[in-house]
Amino acid sequence: MREITYAQAINEAMSEEMRNDKNLIFIGEDIGIYGGAFGVSKGMFEEFGEKRVRDTPISELVITGCAVGASMTGLRTIVEIMFSDFLTLAMDQLANQAAKNKFQFGGQGSVPMVLRAPGGSGTGAAEQHSQSLEAWVAHVPGLKVVIPSTPYDAKGLLKTAIRDNNPVVFLEQKLLYRTKGEVPEREDDYIIPLGKADVKRKGKDATIVTYGRMVQISLKVADEMAKEVIDIEVIDIRSLVPLDKECLINSAKKTGKVLIVHEACQTGGFGGELVSVIVDSDAFFYLDAPVKRLGGLDIPIPYNPGLEAQVVPTEARITATLKELL
Amino acid sequence: MREITYAQAINEAMSEEMRNDKNLIFIGEDIGIYGGAFGVSKGMFEEFGEKRVRDTPISELVITGCAVGASMTGLRTIVEIMFSDFLTLAMDQLANQAAKNKFQFGGQGSVPMVLRAPGGSGTGAAEQHSQSLEAWVAHVPGLKVVIPSTPYDAKGLLKTAIRDNNPVVFLEQKLLYRTKGEVPEREDDYIIPLGKADVKRKGKDATIVTYGRMVQISLKVADEMAKEVIDIEVIDIRSLVPLDKECLINSAKKTGKVLIVHEACQTGGFGGELVSVIVDSDAFFYLDAPVKRLGGLDIPIPYNPGLEAQVVPTEARITATLKELL
């Protein structure tokens, strides 16, 4: 299969869907001729024109709300928020409007929009440009939340998200944008359903449940452990909402040992949810050890690259925690 | 001891601190002559005047940011956000500024502010005025998060929060405002440290870990169960950040059975954190059953009182879940 980057995969997903659906528009800051802060939308302005690829003023609240209004009245929209840290400014339209409208209007007004935003540390962008805020949006009924870890998943999940009739928060990973992976040819339209976890590596001694950039790191750890004949299963949940509980529970039953890993700071992170889902199921009775959690440190993301690298779960820390488990 | 309401307790805490500290000011919408949407600040405008009790335009972002700036330069501030649902509009100043400034400025600029906001359902205020959003703020390093369940705790914790040198999010409970409880005389200055859970009821058969309004409900359930000679311990964590992990873990070890209860919708709620803290400790080996979690339903809060009452954990559901545990 051909290899393309994560950023290209996202670009292809958007472009293909825009070709297929004239009612799909794309709005955000500097997504036009600039191609987006991370170059994700390169070429789209040229192909689809300014009517469909719309640069906006710097005003995250109205950008998001504009998508809500357009989507509620018949268009579909993709919104790019330049850094997911700026969700702080868009939360009202996302959580109080997009997420609740259909319910509070008694079933009127679906909001088929995708809000894309890159998250994560590792680029030296410091405290206000490096957060992983998926736990906030996963706690809002009415929203779906997706975080892809590979180009293949990014493309397939984004296409599904765009076709979904609900507001979907699609959190990309800055550090993955340039990573490459196999993706089917352009002609081969494929989609990946939301709510299906992916066992990225099968194993029987312990399970790592994770998502986003931590999938790649966990796979590396698993490969290293394999050398010591320890067989780690790595599950990429891919979407936080809906969540493929069955997959987690089954794996926990199989291996009896589970480690949850995410980049977001540990306290109040989505890891707690994953732990609870497992512990509050019949998998509890199969557990040979406490379900462990490894999140980022509970501090803002610092600028210095040495410090920054230590905030998120490292291969060394994942390995050490796994060994505690085993 | 005299009995006062939860609202009065909060009023007293603010008033006493303002009497003692001329550098303490209070800002928010309609907190002045109106006395606040829930009447919490009644009489404060009259006592402290418009210079210290400051009505603002309807603009939650600048209200919060104004407190950040004033607090960073030498004042102390209390901000009232009329409903905690409007945190959506204040999140940038709260999470990206207040919480991170000291860290990102290399230790310069503490932010001694308290952001008070009422949360919770039960008043027929519907989707956008009834949420419990503590999980969002508890996931932001740099913030402290407090939710009192009694007038006594409300007063003692708020006084501590006001004296704290960090931004503290103080989440009040709309339905508790009019409940009464014992509080020492005005002259008896007392404070309650943040980070100390309170065992509201001792027991040995199972532990309920909870906070806010659910404390009262859990106590009722415990009283009912006592009739069946089942002895439930009820722990009120009181502050989510810092969290009194030791208290939870010790109780879990003692009873071997834990139920977490909160009003916020279950998925992504702070309950996951509490489960994880227990499960990922040596208490795991004392557990006789899965740690159970009971949060609100994963839906927006509906208007109809009958539906509304069913969204949050009810006495019946808490009892049923406890019985599953036992």
Place this chain on the structure above:
Amino acid sequence: MKLSKEIHKELYLKMVQTREFEETAARLFVEGKVHGTAHFCTGEEATGVGVCSALEVKDYILQTHRGHNQGIGKNMDINKMMAELLGKATGYCKGKGGCMHIADFSVGSLGANGIVGGGMPIATGAALKQQYNNEKNVTVCFFGDGATNGGAFHESLNLASVWDLPLIFVCTNNLYGMSTHINRSMNIEDISIRASGYGIKSISLDGNDVVKIYEETIKAKEYVLKNGPMLIVLNTYRWMGHSKSDPQIYRTKDEVKEWKEKCPVKRHKKYMLKNKIMSAVEIETLEKHAVRDIKAAVEFAENSPEPQIENIFDDVYAD
């Protein structure tokens, strides 16, 4: 512009219906038949009624928390409005939203909002869709004086201006945001001045003059379809408290009295009599109609079933 008798009739009927709706709803609160809160627009009838009566079904409106006049103006079903207030399954939101969230997409109402200013960003999207499809329709966004102090106002007017959206921003200036008089929440002579920050046109009107409001809305619709957004400020007054629990110590009884004398309903009645548009008898008939309509609505609502707990998960997600 000379309005037909039919239009006058419509305006008057809707205003009286609104008046009756609010007074009845307030009574239901006192009687304990409604729980939760509500915000009544008595005294402001001309604003929503005048504007919305000038619109077509395919023109969208975004309503406020104080928007029963807007809903009735846009031909919403009064029965369903009342049923929603009572939280019944037959209400606009199936009892799930209450009157802060009534919406009727079938007549072009994209919903009321519990967040002050919350509808403004959404309005830009609705207008964008109209522009995108080359529709000859517009979006009207209602909000209060207090809402003009929030960031949503600024961002929305700016975006609408930059994109030339067919969007009429309608500010119902009733002098107060809750207890806060505009003199304490902004530092300008007239709210319409704010349009200049976005390079758009604005007008400031007597918000109790339903005829003028109707006429100006007709013109505004034409204008925004050609030129992009404009701002209309309707200066009026809220007679009742902010919400059911408001002791109103922030304003004088005299002020309220003064404004009651400017009653928009009476004013329109006088106007019609003076200009011989309708006779006293015709007017009285309309008033009776209105009373009957609201009574019927209460009956409908009271006889409607409560929502079923089994349906509580409906509509959280679309299929």
Place this chain on the structure above:
Amino acid sequence: MKLSKEIHKELYLKMVQTREFEETAARLFVEGKVHGTAHFCTGEEATGVGVCSALEVKDYILQTHRGHNQGIGKNMDINKMMAELLGKATGYCKGKGGCMHIADFSVGSLGANGIVGGGMPIATGAALKQQYNNEKNVTVCFFGDGATNGGAFHESLNLASVWDLPLIFVCTNNLYGMSTHINRSMNIEDISIRASGYGIKSISLDGNDVVKIYEETIKAKEYVLKNGPMLIVLNTYRWMGHSKSDPQIYRTKDEVKEWKEKCPVKRHKKYMLKNKIMSAVEIETLEKHAVRDIKAAVEFAENSPEPQIENIFDDVYAD
């Protein structure tokens, strides 16, 4: 107003230091010595330097992401600025903030901000504290043209106006917010027009005229202490890309060239020579000083230790 030679010297030195700082920092990026991102203000030196040089220590400033001119203007320590850019323990933020978060409370800088418009609400609080304590000092809040489209701008100017805060809002209009020209982000002739929505005074100045900027800031300080806030718009241009990775396809080379001819540094030099304020030799000496200062700063920074991992939890919470 006639500025002393000392002032001219200060203005010129700071502008050249800023120019040198940015060019050096850009080089360090290319050499891979800095990671992360940075936003350079080359071409805009007169704005931050002109304004801040007119302030006292106790006047506060809120800086932007493109604020090295502001920091140098406010007498921040260039060594610590450079050390922070390199992420060193001796930097202003102990290496934890980077140049988007430099702050020096000891000279009155309450910090740069990574959030566009993020400093504006904070500025209202700093000014409130000054007013509360009857200080004779003011707060100056910097932000860009792009930031004026965000809700924080609106809410902050409005609150400052209503409360008569001693606050000068300074907009550095460099025509672009990233790739977006102001013609596509707002629909007005001059950004200063926006002040009218808040009933406050505003002026729009040539942002490359450091002398005028200095003078007007002195006046503005006096004005806002008496009358409450005002808005100053400084019209200028950014020579370099938005950030290190900007291919700049959204503007023409001619446009950049044209603006380079309006160089604020050269302009001030010419002015001083023409008015015989300083001789060519004196000026050259200053320039050498600046180069030496920046070189020393790089040395300081490069020789400084990396932050220790043991200190990573410091300053998350105050005691």
